Amino acid sequence: MIVPKPVRYEIRQGRFVLDRDTSVTASPPLGEVASWLRGELSPVVGGELLPGPGSGTITLGLRDDLPPEAYRLSVAGDGVVIEGGGPAGVFYGAQSLRQLLPPAAFRKASAGGPLVLPAVLIEDEPRFGWRGCILDVARHFMVKQDVLRFIDLMALHKLNVLHLHLTDDQGWRVEIKRYPRLTEVGAWRKESQTGWNGPMDGRPHGGYYTQDDIREIVAYAARRHITVVPEIDLPGHTQAAIAAYPELGNLDTPLEVRTTWGVGVNVLNVEESTIAFFQNVFDEVLELFPSPYVCVGGDECRKDQWRDSPAARRRIRELGLRDEEELQSWLIRRFDDYLAERGRRLVGWDEILEGGLAPGAVVASWRGDLGAVSAARAGHDVITCPNTSVYFDYRQGTGEEEPVPFGTVLTLEDVYAFDPIPGELRDDPAEARVLGSQCGLWSELIDSNRHMDYMAFPRVAAFAETVWSPPARDLADFRLRLTAHLPRLAAVGVEYRPESGPLPWQTRPGVPGRPEDRARWQAKIDAWTSNIRS
Template structure:
């Protein structure tokens, strides 16, 4: 019944009845937030008030269990969830939810009477510590409400890292008090490209998160044991920032926030003033996001402007750099050094390998697995996120009914077959450098939360099992659990997922051009020209 599949399950006999007066016993104050979430998630549809007391549900810490590990026991006389830490107990609560009928995922009871839970014993622990989802809010903005909802859905699936892609050529989404024009001018564009049709839709698009919005998102995520990792992309993907502050660019001309997709040629210049700007921005970022890692992007940075810039060439000569790749590496190194003074470490995409990695950098490898292998062998932590295997904005079949088809075909079966540890690292000492994996939701063709649901689910449910459960997974069992139990839960939660047999009529987008990539083109793009892939 449970997704992701637990490490071990032993069915029992009999049932426990959840009723209006079922007590909740929480002896350890550290678990009070978990108890609050349990009440929030279970009370509305079960009618249970969970008053304090014994003989019902007990939440407990157990020093003999590891981090994020839990034991869930349902007996006829009560339910006990023990965890090695608060996160483990929280995940036990999420498993308990999935032992209940799908109707308990609704916001009100559908019937009177107790809710029966089958007796069972579960022991469970995650395979990886990093179980992430990237959400791109720069190409299309998603409201705070949408982000909070995504965090709740991640937590149900025991996913624990939300990587927020906050800035790009098409919009700057984070309030920076020292530079107000980033959100006054950089957070909106006058229109958007519809799919990959030529021209724009004539409709202004924008939005941003205030710093208080971010504090709320981070705090809400913490109650669900989700860490929010920000990404402020530099030195490429910065046209929105340069629109707000033209002096950051290489030409000085007044730009506009990009309205189309693809990789723009506008990049930050490498002056001391621009580096000060970047440092000041990240100073505010680290005050908002408490996680150790701070994303700096570093991907898809065209070098044409630097090649034509006398100032950039003079900087290269003064530093003794051989080429523009080394100039980008130097730039990223300056950011890394600054983050280190704030007690943080840099997270970047695998392009930051090209001119040499700064010490302590973590690499998210998206262009297949070669970046992960190279970085891990060099002693760097890595997160695997190969586009062909876990980019959930990619089309789900080759059918013409798929809306705005992007990338190569990525059905749910292939997401489930994803192996987070590259074959070249398996069984080697460098395998320990693989922190885990994350799936990606890039939003060029995802322009609202209904489309986000369609692209994410149920493939995100499959991804969750690849990063939580053991490497020896059972695809047939997963599909049975998905169809018989989990899709009804998503229905109850009003998640507009893609049906397994194809989109509903209202989920199609006839006449809107996509950017499908065939396998041969994909492999060539990974090796040579990444611009055609992401």
């Protein structure tokens, strides 16, 4: 009952007893994975698992004949062996081992006795190398502890890229020491719009991550084999930065951090001083994020202000460009060159194709498949993330009972049917240019951690299977495994959306609901997870 589905899962005769005398042993390169696994299992057995020999041993090892993220998990009466092509593969094997335990084991509470694991052989490896999730902390800020919690949930589903959307019109969320007003001013807005076009709520909102916070997030993710890819938007989605430093914009009048949603008109100017400003920003960002990939946005940049700007029009003439579209491409190329000189690769949304693509850029294709197909055939790497298939801010049902009935309906079945390879690229040599895919949790209308749970799960579980498992789909089999997986999510406190629709308090984000409703839901969770040996 593993999610995402392994390549091979074979049930064998016998069982392994996990108790406080069990040991976890590993070679030095796997010491961190072993430490993590002991931390997960020790509370469940009611004692610290030892690194040396015991009554039964979980052995972690490396194999040269496996790819880095592949693993082989064998559970037998005399022990458990997890072998991987690299530490990441062993970590994923350990995650699968956890899913062989009863759901209550995920609570990290002592069972008061031994646990029985079925004897199995699992051989597994991911279909794609880029298995990501976009977490938008710019629109609604998510405190550090909640980001760490989300990283653990990603790791449980064998996702390996956290695309952290750190800046936008509505907020700047990362400390830049050279430019303190980015967070002193840009991290705070006076109120927020309710719904997509609703009234203002009258409540100040804000927050940001210190550089030490970012280091902790990046290190925490790395220990779970997740790369954190930062996104610093330009030239559009920059009103928060312009509010902090007006000289970055095109207007003489000051701006506030934006309080409404949608595509704004305020964009960066194209002066050398503005380019230098953001290169200085990236100097600090690159120190914080070792990721080989850095996203600069490039999406939804309205050109109205450039058309009205004498300075922008002069720039177009000086550079011999055709129009404002080519001006944006010129700007993106400047940052592509900057990042390439520092050994990094630029990622941009598919709008960077308009006006000519920067040579080394990776395209995140969100507006259907057209951008992915044209970029891949032109020899560029691609990440597919079409909004109609993997944007999880979109509603999950047709009923008005959805907390915020926004966007087209995107059901669990729709997500499970998604294929990261666009149809036009199948059996095309350019198919190899698809690095993988990522789902999106855009937070304009997700204003609490509980609402994030509701929008993300169980759709994240379905998405994880599309990027990890072989392309063949079996919805009935997935539903069967999901039935076993949901109690695991419940055991770690994830308030996912039930298939039957939202529970009474889930129809209004952030409202706890009636005590009797929550008591009924807790009773259901307890019934699922009460027998830890089952």
